[in-house]
Amino acid sequence: MDETLYIWSAILGVTAATFIARSSVLLLGERLQLPPTVESALRYAPACALAAIVANDLLFTAGALDLSLHNPRWLAGGVAIIIFAATRSTIGVIVGGMVAFWLLRAWFSG
Amino acid sequence: MREMLPFGPGVFAWGLVTGVAMVKSGLSIVESLGLSLLAYAGSAQLAALPLMAVFAPLWLVTLAAIIVNLRFVVYAALLRSHLGHLSANTRLWLGYFTGDVMFARYSALLAEEPDYPHRVAYFAGGATANWIIWQVSSIIGIFAAGAIPTSWGLELAGTLALLALLIPLCRHRPAQGGVAVAVIVAVIAHDLPLRLGLLAATLAGMTAAIALERRLRSPAT
Known part of the structure; x- marks a missing residue:
């Protein structure tokens, strides 16, 4: 498939996903009653999906698992978690994590 | 709308990061603008990027976006009794504009004043403010990204933004267990084709979380 066509199809797919996830329950209203197991499953799904995505981004270097000091990304992720625990600040996580990443990369690349 | 102001910087930073991350993962400026203006979903946009970068199948990209957005199904289930009297069209758009922050503020308001008369206006105002802040910051990020060297590794900021969203979801034991299982399976299944490992x-994480929730609850009942 042509690259541009692929990307625009994906953009429309993500747009549809926004509507499906956010509006479907509001539209169905009281007619839809979710069984408790389904409701639990829905509650945990985003955390699990995010964890899998973040793990893929942080723990792998060029397609291979890399938990060494030469992979600054997972170490920066650890620093970011500590920053969040201490400050509860989203901006702190992003800024602090990036600064940690730059420092770690500078230390261990030389 | 004034209620949203304390959350402005957070939403702004997030939008900025998402804008930069989109361009840094290889989307053109027009494609990034399209994704931001149409999808309006920071976490789903960021989740879709690594999949789009390897040309994962479209159904998987869409499914990933739906799964990351599933938290809104839970939000909406709680909101619907308050907004149920509105027309289907209004509900469709209110749902689309529901952000995380917006929902948190709205439920806090309803907890204090369940019969607040201007609740629809409050919701619509907050959602509009959220949308404007988000789009402006994303667009700044999209155009600023070209000026930032790739060697800065700024796409990591997108991952960190997802991490900042993930951590507060792990407040309870079952979620922690589910996340741990999800990470382990993600590592083991990393080489599955089409990113099916995600x-x-x-x-696996959802199953583990539900099993753990049952076990924690059963001694009490």
């Missing part, structure tokens, strides 16, 4: 990890 799906496997999500399902």
Whole structure:
């Protein structure tokens, strides 16, 4: 498939996903009653999906698992978690994590 | 709308990061603008990027976006009794504009004043403010990204933004267990074709979380 066509199809797919996830329950209203197991499953799904995505981004270097000091990304992720625990600040996580990443990369690349 | 102001910087930073991350993962400026203006979903946009970068199948990209957005199904289930009297069209758009922050503020308001007369206006105003802040910051990020060297590794900021969203979801034991299982499966299943490892990890994590929730609850009942 042509690259541009692929990307625009994906953009429309993500747009549809926004509507499906956010509006479907509001539209169905009281007619839809979710069984408790389904409701639990829905509650945990985003955390699990995010964890899998973040793990893929942080723990792998060029397609291979890399938990060494030469992979600054997972170490920066650890620093970011500590920053969040201490400050509860989203901006702190992003800024602090990036600064940690730059420092770690500078230390261990030389 | 004034209620949203304390959250402005957070939303702004997030939008900025998402804008930069989109361009840094290889989307053109027009494509990034399209994704931001149409999808309006920071976490789903960021989740879709690594999949789009490897040309994962469209159904998987869409499914990943739906799964990351599933938290809004839970939000909406709680909101619907308050907004149920509105027309289907209004509900469709209110749903689309529901952000995380917006929902948190709205439920806090309803907890204090369940019969607040201007609740629809409050919701619409907050959602509009959220949308404007988000789009402006994303667009700044999209145009600023070209000036930032790739060697800065700024796409990591997108991952960190997802991490900042993930951590507060792990307040309870079952979620922690589910996340741990999801990470382990994601590592083991990393080499599955089409990025199907993400799906496997999500399902395994959900199953583990539900099992753990049952076990924690059963001694009490």
